[in-house]
Amino acid sequence: MAAPLNIYVNNAADAHCSDAGSGLQAQPFCTVQAAADAVLPGQTVNISKGTYPESVKLTRSGTESSPITFRGALAPWEHQIWEGTIGSTGLATGFSVVGAQHVRIKDLGFAASQYGVVVENSTDVVVMSGQVTGAATASVRVTGADSRYVTIGRFRLWYQGAGIVVDGGAKNTTLTTNMVNTGSGTPVSVVDSPATIVVSNSLFGHCRTGLELAGESTDAVLVNNVVATDTDSDGTCWDKQPQVKIGDVARSGLRADYNVVSAVGGRPAYLWGTESYDNQAKFTAETGQGVHDSFGSAVIPWQGDKHVGPLPTVDSADESAPGMLDVDANGYAPVDDPVKANSGTGKGFRDRGATELVSVGTAYTPTGPTRILDTRDEGRAGRVSFMRQLKVAGANGVPATGVKAVTMNVTVTATSSAGYLSTTLRSSSFLNWSGAGQTVANLVTVPVDDEGMVTFYLGGDSVDLIADLAGYYSGSGSIFTSTDPSRALDTRNAIGVTSRTPVAPGGTVDLQVAGVNGVPATGVTAVTMNVTVTEPTGGGYLTVYPHGQTRPTISNLNWTPGRTLANLVTVPVVDGKVSLFNGSGGTVHVIADVAGYYSAAGHSVFRALQPNRLLDTRSNTEDGCRQTRQAAAVAPGQTIELGICWQDITGATMNVTVTEPSAAGFLTVYPAGSPRPTASNINWTAGQTVPNQVVVPVRNQKVAFYNGSGGTVHLVVDVFGYQGY
Structure with a gap:
């Protein structure tokens, strides 16, 4: 009978555990050590949430194709002592891997007085996503001349006694995407350990050195790291310790680049052998290193305009660096900041350090206006009676992925009774009508779901539905700058036009929007206006579109004679102008009030x-x-x-x-x-x-x-x- 793929550890009172059993889910092991003594290649040890006050030692090995795995049940934000831990602060070591090969450990918390996790004389060991409590000597230690290809990643170490230590001749160790904020000691120390990769870590040593390569630690790679005084301030240190120390021998074969090493407050960024550097240009000129380094502040302001000053950590990493992970320390995938220009390699928008700036909002790309739905073309079968889903991503100039919202002008027509239209089943609406036979339009900006869809819900009897796409929001594009409402056009009072005359049947007004009413003269990609029609002598519609472009077969407002009607419009700007067409057999007065504009210069996402x-x-x-x-x-x-x-x-x-x-x-x-x-x-x-x-x-x-x-x-x-x- 083949061994099971999964064994279990659960010491909860109702788990009926036993260390004498087989560790199956019906009767799990009580201790992690019992599982470590029994686990076979290819098996996964599933450790339930809880506290396991034991010092675990693993000496068993997996194979290259069938590694041994220890997996916890903790999400990254749950790695705290009260959520679940192996070890205790009364024990010297939490979890050690000694003389083993092909081991995976992930999503676990650890506690100890000296060492949280130790990997000693072991090969192909990956310890990923964890937290350590206590551990005065080292939260994580990789040691021994027989240690090869050990990876320590996505650890969040806050105010522990010490950070991560690599020593004793360990080779080809990778430290990636760890966030280390130590209470004492150096966040990352590498001693006599060649070919160590230190990539995409955030290291905050306060007034101590954040990263040190010493002894025979040759051929190292230091890329995409953030090394600074503190997480939210640059601080003031009387003792001007360098942020990064590179020993004389450790300089051999080293590659250091794309790091943010804060030299703010008079601290040297690097101690390179015996020479200190607080100027990036001089450092690069004399060492050949750090061509893309920043010696500025790594702090991202969490209130106010984040982009008012430089953000050297954002959208600037070397994506090709060895040891890069697909997610940050919190499990977030890379996000493109729409305001910060991309300056990294690859896609260009990976962030430096262990955490991605994910609350970046979106920017707008105007497209069209383009008709993307008209249920009248589908006959009576197309009429909406309760719900209609509309695919918006991947067509009409909208990307297939990365779209967060779209702006559309939505029209209902041939209404059967009073009703409303919404994009949610909750209490909200964006279109309302009072009876049968009406045509009503409104602009709406709505989220796009993971399948690239938007959904309309109808409250009332069946209607025909028309949707005209104006643009979409994603990680790149133009940023909106709102302005106080200002009147750009009023044909009743010769504002924006030369005479006080209504727009003739089939007539077009070319309206200058750039350079007036708070809108810049150049760089404007689109403008948002509240457009009103009044005193129409016949029924008709208004189309607002980019100046000089072919007039699209869409409408922004529809009216009956004598009606005064308004609708918000977002339209691309060409040659500084937009055009407004009166699709009516009668005259009509048109009013336009500017609400804001889109450009590359804004910061408000x-x-x-x-x-x-x-x-x-x-x-x-x-x-x-x-x-x-x-x-x-x-x-x-x-x-x-x-x-x-x-x-x-x-x-x-x-x-x-x-x-x-x-x-x-x-x-x-x-x-x-x-x-x-x-x-x-x-x-x-x-x-x-x-x-x-x-x-x-x-x-x-x-x-x-x-x-x-x-x-x-x-x-x-x-x-x-x-x-x-």
């Missing part, structure tokens, strides 16, 4: 959200500052404020719906504390329910809503995403 209701004046609702507003209609001429207390938020993308208005009027949404602009976001007649997407700066953690009406009105506000640092 976008983060898409599942729709979240922050305000409904018809009921008691809690805003983004966790403040409850009691149910009450907005009075005529009243301004109310909505709190959004999210860190580093600069602007919000919201769907705002006006409902139950007792008189005709308009709504202006603007940053709280700023003068109210002469712009409107929504226009209505008495009794109408009208939605519109709004992009508005957030100041003082608040947004203001002004009811420009002679009657009361109720407001519903759903946030779909936000801009922030």
